[in-house]
Amino acid sequence: MNYYEYDVEDFLADDYFKNWVIFPDEENEAFWRHFLSEFPEKYHTIETSRTLVTELYHLNEKEIPQESSDAVWQRIDATLQENKRSFRIPLWFNPQTAAASIGITLAVGLLWMLYTHHWIPPLMLSNDSKLEWVQIVNKNKPGIDIKLADGSQVYLHQNSTLKYPKNFAEAPLRQVTLEGMARFDIHKDPSRPFLVYAQGLVTKVLGTSFIVKAPKGDTKVTVSVNSGKVSLYSKREESKAAENGIVLTPNQQAVFETKTTTFAKSVVDHPEVLDKVAPPSFYFNNESAVNIFKSIEQAYGIDILYDEELMSRCKLNLDISQEDLYQKLNIVCKVLNARFEMIDAKIIIYSPGC
């Protein structure tokens, strides 16, 4: 670093200089005194820079009254206490709260009425005959809240039935069966996976949080994930779950065909960035297409495949902060004269290069 050639703006842009003015200590004090004794002609430049740093600090001083800070805290505290008291039903209706949810939210719906003959009796699930099963049938209400022994919450929709063990305490797995549609908010317990049996499909929780939902009125069961990891496999192939099952990560969904017991994996309709509290920046200035794709990949947790060599030569100026994933890809592709396809929950970019 050649401080001798520095002008005022260079000194102000220098962290070491700025720290000396605002947080002087023995070390930096000695350094700058030595510098001045060696180059006394820099005195005026240094003094002007010092004055500017000090003045800029005071200029921006904006004293916030303690009351203002206290008032906001009281609001925060009140909101959180309120939330603790009442179980928040619409957890996954609001994508932001749902994503922020500590627990695990799971919604499974299936066409029980049409497929009763395919139903596998719940007792087959566990050899542990000591388990006492509880059955709850919801015929009339739009939805009811059920609290399981492990702390998990279930919101059971109308015309649905949930069977679960009264006490999971001794069981190595937490297993429930569902007919109809329900949303689950599962208490995290890595040593004991939580399994939902529905319509021949087994949904197993692996990680911290996930969302699964399946629409009613279809021969398919759809499971989609917002955050965390979920594994799916067919009940018929439980012994070969590792080979024939699939794992879903955030922003992925799978459609399970109940008759053929096959899966089709894809990206969810409305992918969201993984870190919703502090989403990454999508402002690019003369950035290579490779880095742009990497940013998008990371932000959404979705693989993007492209020719790295071809793309590294493309430089773009873009601000795509407000757009959703598909709009982002459309814009980037338009600029690159490229197109994209979604295959197996991956994005593939076809481009002639730059």
Added chain:
Amino acid sequence: MLTDNSNMLDIALWNAFRKGDYHAFNKIYERYSKDLLSYGLKITNDIQLTEDSLHDLFIDLWTSRKNLSDTNSIKFYLFKALRNKISNAKTRDHFYQMKDLSTETANADEFVIETYLIDTETQNHLEYQLKKNFQQLSPRQQQALNLRFYHHFKNEEIAEIMGVNYQSACKFIYSGIKALKEAVRILSIFLLANF
């Protein structure tokens, strides 16, 4: 600036908070709420919006605490998140215009009232001159300088907080300083000569 000690306290607080320690959560709020409010006011000039965004930010933090990752700088993380909250709120409501994104110049506020004629002392004159020139900078330049010289962020962090790339952030700072420099250089030399 964060000393090593303060940084270690930050990390300890952050980890305790992520494990569900409400007291640590409150301590984090106490440490940074004023800075955050001050920063929010700089970019919006709207106290209600700033307070609402701060409230929402801390609600989000608490509800998603288990999914948060390690951080080396809580302050940086919070600034970035607050700016996001505010900018999202403004996107939702088209009545709002992001101050640092719009072309309108910053409000001519109390600085103008300060009469230059009364301030005969050179120090005050310098302050006055600087304030006047500062107000003439673009909102983004002002914000970048505020983050650098008041909140003491590094240029990389400023870029990320403001949602721009590194070169742009440096440019805001560098061009801002350059504009302030000339007016001040003459005065400061005069000031120094007085001592």
